[in-house]
Amino acid sequence: MSYLIAFMIVFIGFLWQVSLDGIQRKVTAKIHRRVGPPWYQTFMDIFKALSKSSITHGFIYDFGVMMALGGTIATFMFLPFGNIVAFNGLDNFFVVVYLLAIGSLGMAMSASGSGNAWAGIGIMRALTQMLAYEVPFMIVVFGMIHVYGTSSLSELAHVQQMNGIFGWHIFTMPLGAIVAFISLLGMLSKVPFDTPIAPTEIASGPMVEYGGKHFGMLILQHEFATLVEVGLFVNLFLGGGNLIEYLIKYFFVYTLVTLIYAVSARFRIENVVTFFYGVPIVLSLVQAAIVIFTGLGVNV
Amino acid sequence: MNIFEEDLNDTITFWEKIKNIFRGKSLWMLHYCTGCGAVELPPTMTARFDMERLGMGPMATPRQADVLLITGYLSVKTLRRVIYTYEQMMTPKYLVGFGSCTINGGIYYDSYAVINRLDYYLPVDLYVAGCMPRPEAIMNTFKTLENMITKGEANGWKKYVENYDWYRNNQIRSLGEVYVKDEFHE
Ligand code: SF4
Numbered sequence A: 001m002s003y004l005i006a007f008m009i010v011f012i013g014f015l016w017q018v019s020l021d022g023i024q025r026k027v028t029a030k031i032h033r034r035v036g037p038p039w040y041q042t043f044m045d046i047f048k049a050l051s052k053s054s055i056t057h058g059f060i061y062d063f064g065v066m067m068a069l070g071g072t073i074a075t076f077m078f079l080p081f082g083n084i085v086a087f088n089g090l091d092n093f094f095v096v097v098y099l100l101a102i103g104s105l106g107m108a109m110s111a112s113g114s115g116n117a118w119a120g121i122g123i124m125r126a127l128t129q130m131l132a133y134e135v136p137f138m139i140v141v142f143g144m145i146h147v148y149g150t151s152s153l154s155e156l157a158h159v160q161q162m163n164g165i166f167g168w169h170i171f172t173m174p175l176g177a178i179v180a181f182i183s184l185l186g187m188l189s190k191v192p193f194d195t196p197i198a199p200t201e202i203a204s205g206p207m208v209e210y211g212g213k214h215f216g217m218l219i220l221q222h223e224f225a226t227l228v229e230v231g232l233f234v235n236l237f238l239g240g241g242n243l244i245e246y247l248i249k250y251f252f253v254y255t256l257v258t259l260i261y262a263v264s265a266r267f268r269i270e271n272v273v274t275f276f277y278g279v280p281i282v283l284s285l286v287q288a289a290i291v292i293f294t295g296l297g298v299n300v
Numbered sequence B: 001m002n003i004f005e006e007d008l009n010d011t012i013t014f015w016e017k018i019k020n021i022f023r024g025k026s027l028w029m030l031h032y033c034t035g036c037g038a039v040e041l042p043p044t045m046t047a048r049f050d051m052e053r054l055g056m057g058p059m060a061t062p063r064q065a066d067v068l069l070i071t072g073y074l075s076v077k078t079l080r081r082v083i084y085t086y087e088q089m090m091t092p093k094y095l096v097g098f099g100s101c102t103i104n105g106g107i108y109y110d111s112y113a114v115i116n117r118l119d120y121y122l123p124v125d126l127y128v129a130g131c132m133p134r135p136e137a138i139m140n141t142f143k144t145l146e147n148m149i150t151k152g153e154a155n156g157w158k159k160y161v162e163n164y165d166w167y168r169n170n171q172i173r174s175l176g177e178v179y180v181k182d183e184f185h186e
Helices: A004-029 A039-051 A060-079 A094-115 A119-150 A153-166 A176-189 A205-209 A212-239 A241-262 A269-276 A279-294 B015-024 B036-045 B078-089 B097-106 B134-150 B156-162 B163-173
Strands: B027-030 B056-059 B067-070 B096-100 B126-128
Touching: A004 A039, A004 A060, A004 A212, A004 A241, A039 A212, A060 A212, A094 A119, A094 A153, A094 A205, A094 A212, A119 A153, A119 A176, A119 A205, A119 A269, A119 A279, A153 A212, A176 A212, A176 A241, A176 A269, A176 A279, A176 B126, A212 A241, A241 B096, A269 A279, B015 B027, B015 B134, B027 B134, B036 B134, B067 B078, B078 B163, B096 B097, B096 B134, B096 B156, B097 B126, B126 B134, B156 B163
Parallel strands: B027 B056, B027 B067, B067 B096, B096 B126
Antiparallel strands: none
16 A cells, blocks of 8 residues: 555646656756746656667666665655654664665666766766755754654644744744755756766766657756755655645745746855855854753754 | 667557657757857847747756757868767757758868868768858757657657768768777877
């Protein structure tokens, strides 16, 4: 039964995220004062890419792509999707963070298997950026987990709903929410932080050798990774909610990300690291200290 | 080889038609700008003419691209790179020639360094007329290309596979040996 639910949420999540991606392209186009593609454009892109031929650069190259896609879909199955939890009791923050790394590592493995120099540079940048954004994010979330004594995501979402809207962590832990949102931009590799896949500098970085079916699978992987990362933010700071509420919150978070990336330019990789290790890490430490020592902002 | 055997048939099956619809609606182009026609591409891409409304977008690498734009005159030295690029793209792939220089040499028809007819070396699906073509003409071409793909008529890459010997002989006649990948001692 739980497997059936898991497949169902994967299907709904796919339809939702891919059409939302098309809508965000429309939003970006409106900001640039153009017409923009139709909302189903991303579906077209994915199916077109899957209908093309592709070449292989060896076993590692193929296997890494499948590992990235499979690992990310598996991560998504463990995340609470609204109030639907596929595997009860396993919707744990640590499970999600641990499994999410499999996707990135599969992609890193496969891209280095392609043997292209741009891919190597792209992966180096991607892993460096991961090192930068994970630290402040983890400090905030670990503070939260320490106080509540649980790392179950649906329970963390549940405790926020006790006090209505103002119980959400975005209001009770504003500093932490700001840090987590900045980290979310880094996780999604959207424009201020899209150093790993800089098309104009390093020819799409890790993606440089992928074409056809492999590339289609990587677009899918990216969509599912987005589902997981935005979903983490919604569950931890916006209080989850039932399916409809969850999707509405998801929509607003993702649109905010789009509004930021439509108007900004790219950081260099060392700027990314110094940026994350500057103000966000201080804010996150202050937030963790407040939460742990005074209990202010959490309703234990 | 990166070629679907069933794609090489001329009969169009039901799945073939569905695939063609997807392929026509989403075209990624490689902006490998070879000649002066390329200056008309930025206005086509950006806000005024907005290429993205046709589902087109620039791609940074030949592996992901569907359309290769030859924007104008091709010197012999560039032709070599264009052939490498074209052969690295994934099938099905389409090639569009810009301006009179790709059709008959244009104002460079008697130059020693520029090839006259692109058609001898690579299979061209569609030409854009003009020297240089205006963005409206380019958008119109892309729309035509979209319709051709949806109907299954943009078969340049099949022609290239089937008449490979002929194309290769022409390439070798202009370039000497094509497949020596020695970048520094050409
Ligand atoms: S056709 Fe005209 S614009 Fe195009 S490359 Fe030739 S000279 Fe330049």
